[in-house]
Amino acid sequence: MRNFLAFIRRFRVFLLFALLQGIALTFYFTFLSFPRSQFLTSTSTISGTFFELKHDFTKFIALEENNTALQKENLELRSRTIENLFRLENGLVKVDDTLHKVQYEYVPAEIINSTHTKRNNFFTISVGAEQGIKRNMGVFSSNGVVGVIHYAGPKYSIVKSCLTEKVNIAVMIEASGEHGFLKWDGKDSRRGTLTGISNDSDVDKWSKVVTRGSAGIFPEGIAVGKVEKTDVVEGMPLWDVTILFSENYRTVQRVYVVKNLLKEEQDDAESHIPVDVIL
Amino acid sequence: MSQIAKHTLRFFLFFLVQVLVLNQIELGMGIQIMIYPLFILLLPVDMSVFSLMLISFALGLSIDALSNTFGLHASSLLAVAYFRPMIYNLFAPRDGYDILMETNIFTLGTAWFVKTFGLLIIIHHFWFFMLEMFKLNEIVFVLQKTGLSVVVSILICILLQYLFLRKKRSNEV
Numbered sequence: 001m002r003n004f005l006a007f008i009r010r011f012r013v014f015l016l017f018a019l020l021q022g023i024a025l026t027f028y029f030t031f032l033s034f035p036r037s038q039f040l041t042s043t044s045t046i047s048g049t050f051f052e053l054k055h056d057f058t059k060f061i062a063l064e065e066n067n068t069a070l071q072k073e074n075l076e077l078r079s080r081t082i083e084n085l086f087r088l089e090n091g092l093v094k095v096d097d098t099l100h101k102v103q104y105e106y107v108p109a110e111i112i113n114s115t116h117t118k119r120n121n122f123f124t125i126s127v128g129a130e131q132g133i134k135r136n137m138g139v140f141s142s143n144g145v146v147g148v149i150h151y152a153g154p155k156y157s158i159v160k161s162c163l164t165e166k167v168n169i170a171v172m173i174e175a176s177g178e179h180g181f182l183k184w185d186g187k188d189s190r191r192g193t194l195t196g197i198s199n200d201s202d203v204d205k206w207s208k209v210v211t212r213g214s215a216g217i218f219p220e221g222i223a224v225g226k227v228e229k230t231d232v233v234e235g236m237p238l239w240d241v242t243i244l245f246s247e248n249y250r251t252v253q254r255v256y257v258v259k260n261l262l263k264e265e266q267d268d269a270e271s272h273i274p275v276d277v278i279l
Numbered sequence: 280m281s282q283i284a285k286h287t288l289r290f291f292l293f294f295l296v297q298v299l300v301l302n303q304i305e306l307g308m309g310i311q312i313m314i315y316p317l318f319i320l321l322l323p324v325d326m327s328v329f330s331l332m333l334i335s336f337a338l339g340l341s342i343d344a345l346s347n348t349f350g351l352h353a354s355s356l357l358a359v360a361y362f363r364p365m366i367y368n369l370f371a372p373r374d375g376y377d378i379l380m381e382t383n384i385f386t387l388g389t390a391w392f393v394k395t396f397g398l399l400i401i402i403h404h405f406w407f408f409m410l411e412m413f414k415l416n417e418i419v420f421v422l423q424k425t426g427l428s429v430v431v432s433i434l435i436c437i438l439l440q441y442l443f444l445r446k447k448r449s450n451e452v
Contacts, residue, residue, distance in 0.1 A: 028350035186420070
């Protein structure tokens, strides 16, 4: 026992160091893989309010750019409204549509804090569980995909942005339908990479990359970026595709969160896939 | 101003500057400016390593809470606090440290500052970027980030001391 006490006394500095280090690293690694509490995140009420205040001062910096993007989107949506179309019939046909059902709802939100220099960049947005936000909902802006909800606090949520290592959004090349997953190598906030694109077919430079919509997180066809170059992966029948993001993550402010009303049904159906068939 | 009030005020200043200003700056090439290790350096020489570690843990966690890093800053600042006494001994002046004197660039000289703070901030940045990447095959990128960020951080820390500490020194001496 005396030896033990002597040991503790001798190494007390190192023991405290190891203890605190253990706490910090446990926070870090558990939160990165699966967030359980809002402690230590920017979704807590104190830091959320803090960032709201800060955002009030800085949001004007990128206002010009954001307004232009919104105006462009408005123009596109306006061209799709019914008033723009020439009526071929004169009101005789009435359509009570039973073939279409609303699948996606969108919650508007504002990014109040973001980083873009770290290896894994998380954005804080100003909606949370009280607005019906849940983990794994998609987030996009008028220019393209932004990320996936990583953790939803009561009033604020954290978005795992496209600038994280394993964002793993299912995307496809619009022209050919070849699909793969989006990754980020941590170096350039304007460029991402796609994995899993088979090299059976050529991928044209500047072909559009959009979301695939297979996981039910995003609707199909939301812009992600354009193919900048393709490299050969050594020893694998795959292309290493580098894309140029269509969204500028340094200035994006206004985003939409995707609520998929049929997500539960899809998950339920997919849970019936027998496991032994996959393995 | 009493010592405790001075350091408490500095604690909040370093915290706010890091979270509100430096976290938002992107210089490219993986440079990330982190100056808060300077706060640990400016704490009194005779402070025990326990208090150093607890204070640095608190500062690190506060910065983490507002930059979505979940413990990275706390972990790396803790390493700074842990190694500070050793590095202070390593570069101690011939007749030891004056415990009433603040250890900054003016009282102990530029050479001492660059050596001591340089080593501390290399530990801090390398620890931070290594944990952030957590992959040995990206070591070149980690070293690039560490090297470039260390240079920028040290320059900013020197500049800060010239801007804010000079006057105090002439009052004291």
